Structure formats: structure tokens, C-alpha cells
Amino acid sequence: MPTMFEKIWNRHRVLEREDGQTLLYVDRHLLHDGTAPAFEMLRARGAKLRAPDRAFATPDHYMPTDTRRVAEIANPELREMVASLTRNAAQEGFTLFGLDDARQGIVHVVGPEQGISQPGMLIVCGDSHTSTHGALGALAFGIGMTEVAHVLATQCLWQRKPRAMRITLEGRLGPGVTAKDMILHIIARIGTAGATGHVIEYAGPAVRALSMEARLTLCNMSIEAGARAGMVAPDETTFAYLQGRPYAPADWDRAVEGWRALRSDDDAVFDAEVTLDAAEIAPTVTWGTSPQEAIAVDGLVPDPAAEPDAARRAELTAMLDYMALHPGQALEGLAVDRVFIGSCTNGRLEDLRAAAAIAQGRRVADGLRAWVVPGSAPVKRAAEEEGLHRIFLDAGFEWREAGCSMCLGTNGEIGAPGERIAATSNRNFRGRQGPGVRTHLMSPAMAAAAAVTGRITDIRTL
Template structure:
């Protein structure tokens, strides 16, 4: 059996002949954007939340990242955050709202609180729920009608996906991070290359990553079309979970640990598709287009038109025109205007430590605006305890308050039209960071280098 098989089989309550399975959901994460209509649906049908103690709620997408103690200025954002507060109070769900010490991006707080554990099923009305798969769990995003279904029944109708394994072996080079690994993989198999699959990441390069780096990998599995991504749990996983707020302890810990150690793909497990990559082939990555698959190594260039499949050429030309690039252009040394370090992909304490270590004693380029947004109140507190905020501010970076921020144009943190932003987030779609904003995805290290030099930079030249 594969790792996926072992977890799936334990959670299937009923199989519908010729149709989907009824899958039990261990934990349901909710936020202010995809939950209001679901709660309204429950009210209309006179239904309670079936198991409110298995729902984790926080405000993240619409929250401002400055002056969170004040009322939210944007009306829609304010209404959505207030509605979440009212619904949680009405249905008996604990909410980690603004001002709560556990508030933060939903995919950051689950792991750091010890809610995310191996062998479980997790869903949320957010595509990047795949992040939680880094712990050896089945985690995926769902739509609003499915949010209602899980609130009402703690179950979900779900078709079994095909299975893919992606192996990365070898030692990463200088300046290369987990973000570069996943951007490299997506550039090789495309933004639709894993459509219909659940992906297990394996190999020595993956096993050598920290938990926070593994979360970055699984977070972006959705960006190659996958239903979700996962990594088998090991001692790195167990050490990360132990002692966290909602992690098991005492005898319960020993019992769980024994169960978790059985969560791996057997040697004779079969996958529908398998890929193999070498770590030494990966260099710091940067995207040039309007989907995460349009990426190249930092010393590479935008593909020539004859290197693009004929069926994709029209969208390719439209994409690079939007970005203001041309085929064959080298991105290195291209001027940039903004840097955003944050999002559920790269806003954890390790990301901030990496950036602070690099920028210490340096100053940002005068024309560049830099926003550093911690993923949670706990990350923010840790960063302040370590003096990271002071290092960043001394470099001219803005250290803000937790939230999804400039990952998406749904709050006050938007990139102006036509401006270039090197971003550690997960998507570079047209208008994603603001109307007509131009997004270039990169690792926190590459983003920090761009902030210092004011242009796309090969960080290996500076470390």
C-alpha cells in the first residue's frame, strides 16, 4: 500500500458503487471568505454544526496587516470578518480572531498548534490546504458547498484520485531552498501536470528538509494541478509536533507515535505515475509568466517561442506581454519595485530567520518597497523575541502583522498596476496581487536579494 492508501482506507465510511466515497474528515479549518454561505445553508436547513470541536476557525484572508487593533477600513473585509465571528459564536466554534494569540494564516496555525498530525484527513475552503500533507496526512481544499457538507456531517463525498510519486535525490546547492525545488518541479511538469493525482514527495532531498520547508513543498503541490501533496512522516515530523499545544502527550503520545511510524509507502507500492529529479540540477528559481509553471533558473531566460508547445503559444505570448517580457529575455538584473515575503507558503519563523540572516547589516534598494508579513501571532512574537523585526526594519523592510496580505488582492495590501513584485507567495496569476500587478515568484532568499539590489538577483553571488 502507498501512504495515501493507508490513510484513505481508514477514513472511508461508505463506498458508493460507481461513484465517490463517503470520507470521514478529522479536522475542518475555516476562515472568513468561504464559510459565510456554508453557515447560511445550515441555518436555512435548520442544521447544527455536527462536531464543532473538530472545526478550527481563524481570520486571515481579509485582515489588514497594519493597525489590527482598529476597525477594518475596507467594508467587504470588515463584513466578512464580523460574519465569521457571529457564525462561530452562533454555532459553538472556537475562533482565533484578530487579537487572539493563536490568530494567523490557517495553514500556518494548524501545524504550529499541533492540530496537524500524521494519518489524518484535513479540509478547508482554501486550495492550499495541501500544506498539511507535509505531516503525512491527506489534506485538500474544498468549495463552499462542501464546507457546508463537512460542517453538517463531518464527512465529504470524494472520488479516489490517481497517485503520483515525485522523487528528488541529492544535495541542494548553495542558495537553493525548498521553494526552488517545488518551482523547479512545476516548471518541468507544468501547472497542469499533476491534474487528477495526489502526489507523494520522496527522496533524500525531501527527507533532509525541515518540517517548515516540507510545508512549502506540499503547499504548492496544488500549483501543478494536484489534488494535494504529502510526505511520509519521520523523526523530523515527530520532533516538530512533540510538545505543541494540541499535540498528544504522555501515554497518548506513545500510542500515536507507534501508529505514525507505520505511515509510509511500502516498498512494493504501486503509483500511477512517477518522476525522478536530481537536486544538483536545481538552481534558485524565478517565474516569468502568469502561472507557477512558467519558471526558470535564475541564470536562465524566457523560452523562445519555438520551445513552447504549439497549443500553448497563444497563452504564452499573452502571458509574457502582460508581464512586459519577451521571448529569450534574461530575467537576471531586471528592475523590481516591490518585495513581498509572507503567505501560507513562506511566512514561518524559519523563512523570517533566513531573510534576517541575509539582510543583517545591509540596506534595501531606495526605490523598492518591502513587506514582511509573519504567518501568525506566534511567528510574530517569536520574531520579535529573536530581534528579527529590528534587523528587518534596520534594513528598511516593513515588518507587519499576521495575515494573507499581498498574496492575493483581497485586503489592503495590493501591488500597484504595472509594478513588479518579487513574491514568496504561491500564485502569479494576472491581477492576483492587485489589478495589473506583475508577480515573480521566488524563495525568501531570492526575494531578500532582490530587495537589497533592487533587481532580480542570483543570491549565490551574495552569500
């Protein structure tokens, strides 16, 4: 009867409160270099970290991606963010993959990569893209700073049980269409609040066919549809991905046996069901300032005049104005100033391979700056072993160190006002990549295509 989400929820229940909230036990608490205030809250209470063996940290938000030396961070405030994580790790005794560690990277890339994130676990992190880890069949979600402090002190978190939504993708993706296009298409269909209050389970043949890394991309952007979390039932793809990872369970066969039982029962009932045809999904690009404003690359941006609702009309007009687009304009052919390939959404090895396949034998367009920022140090090393960095460098891309970088620019890496950026990250909010910057979200191959043509380009016609 129960859904996968309910099974995981139930086995983490410590106690119930009179108002219907549940105290859940957290298996893995992931920390990054933006977490300093939570440690201050902990100390202000005179509390200690309850379960240091369940906390794993790595600096990602504040470290510039042109150096690995903390001393070289010019801005003292950013330097302090990175340094404080190191101090807190030493003081509280949790595991840190620091800048000098070969395992450092974006926290949502590192968790799965090291096998720290596993099926059936409850995983939290003070970052909304924690939904990424649900791709392994975990219940994983982002929390605020006070909640981070609560988990540090108690290893538990109060939650009201969300509702369950299943999004089924029938059929199969067409050539040149990826998990990024799939999730942008889903968000465009259900809206940026379409899954608010829900945990999404992604299902159906088109999801089953995705690689583990593609599933991580899919679940990563669940929050952009308002969802608490997104997840995919673990299967052979999941087990093959996890086997041999440093933190994979020692008793492997027994673990896999338990993981097989996690899938939603055949008669499980979901509070909401959405079914989409994967074959209908085109390479998808956002045109506006919310991830829901995504259209097929060969489509036209909306014309507010055709919108009956006055509030929506005003919203469309404001977005077109900010994005410097005309009503009904084609996205294809739109000139871009910069390209950013990376982030917890699309900074994994398969993403870099897809971008390199486009970059190979081509050149970055004149006057355009194109960055490739690997999601982790291991991703960077693996890419270099395959020679991907050579392809990027020969084509005129910059090949950088691992971190969040231009996804949100907290490390100072932002665009200039008015610049138009083709980005593989997850948010196109107004000013997200710097004040006045115009962001278009797309897949890694599409971003690479924009880099070499200088324009938004349909990968299928390149």
C-alpha cells in the same frame, strides 16, 4: 502493499456509493474568514454543525496587516467578513483563534503550529493551499464552499479516489537552494496540470533532508501542479516538530507508534512516478503568469519564435506582453518595484530567518517598498524574540501583522498596475496581486536579495 495515501484513505471510509464515490470522515475542518456563505447554506437547511470540536478557525484572508482591530478596517464589507467569523464561532461553538488571540494567523500556518494537523489525519479547508498540511503525513486538500457546508453539517465529504503519484528527489539541494526552488522546479517540469487527479507523495533523500517548515512549503504548492494533495511520510523530523505542541496527542508514544506505520509499504505501487535530481535545481524564479513558467534565476525567458506549437506560442507571447519582458531576456538584473515576503507558502520562522540573513547590514533599494508579513502571531513573536524585526526595520522593510496580505489581496493590500513584485507567495496569475501587477515567485532569501539590490538577483552571487 498500500501507499501512505491509501492507508489514510481506507481508515476514513464511512461508506461507498454505487457510482464508486466514497464518503470520508473528516478529522479536522479548518475555517477562515472567507467561509461565511457556507454558514448561510447550513442555516438555510436548518442544519447544525455536527462536530464543533473538529473545526478550528482563524481570520486571515480579509484582515489588513497594519492593524489588529476589527473596528479599524475601513472597508465595511471586509470588516463584516472578519466579524461574521466571530459570530459564527460563538453561535456554532467551534474554536476560534481571533484577532485578539495570540495564536491567530494564516490557517495553513496555524494548523501545524498548534499541532492541530497531525499525521494520518484527513484535513479539509475551503482553500486550495490546504495541501500544506500533507507535509505532516496527513491527507489534506482544499474544497469549495458547498463542500464546506456539507462538512459542517455531516463531518463527511464525498470523494472519488484519486490516483497516487510519487515524486522522488535524489541527491541534495545546493547552497542557496530551498524547498521553494524545489517545488517551482517540479511544477516547471511536470506542468500546472501535471498531477491533476493525483495525490503526490514527495520522497527521496532530498525531501527527507528538509526541515518540517521546508516540507510545508513543498506540499503547499502541490495544487499548482494540479494535484489534489501533496504529502511527506512522517519521520523523526515530523515527530520532533509536533512534540509539545498545544494540540499534540496526550498519549504521545502510542501516537508516534501509529504514525510510524503510515509510510508507504516498500512494495507499494504508484500510478505515476517522477524522479528528479535535487542537485540540478538552481534558485528558481517565475517569469510568466502561471507557476509552471519557472526557470533558473540565471536563465533566459523563452522566445516564442522557437516554439513549434501555435497555441503555446500565442500563450508565451501573451505572457511576455503582460509581464513586459522581451523574448530571450535574462531574468537576473530585472528591476522590481515591490517585495512581498510572507504567505502560507513562505511565512514561517525559517523563511523569515533566511530573509533576515540577507537583509542584515544592507538597505532596501531606493524607491522600493518591501514588506515582511509573518504567517502567524506566534511566528511574529518568535521572530521578534530573535531580533529579526530589528534587522528588517533597520534595513528599511515594513514589519507587519499576520495574514494572507498581498498573496491574493482580498484584504485590500495589492500592488499598483504595472508594478513588478518579487513575492514569496504561490501564484503569479495575471492580476493576482492587483490588476496589471506583474508577480515573480521566488524563495524568501531571493526576495530579500531583490529588495536590497532592487533587482532580481542570484542569491549565490550576492
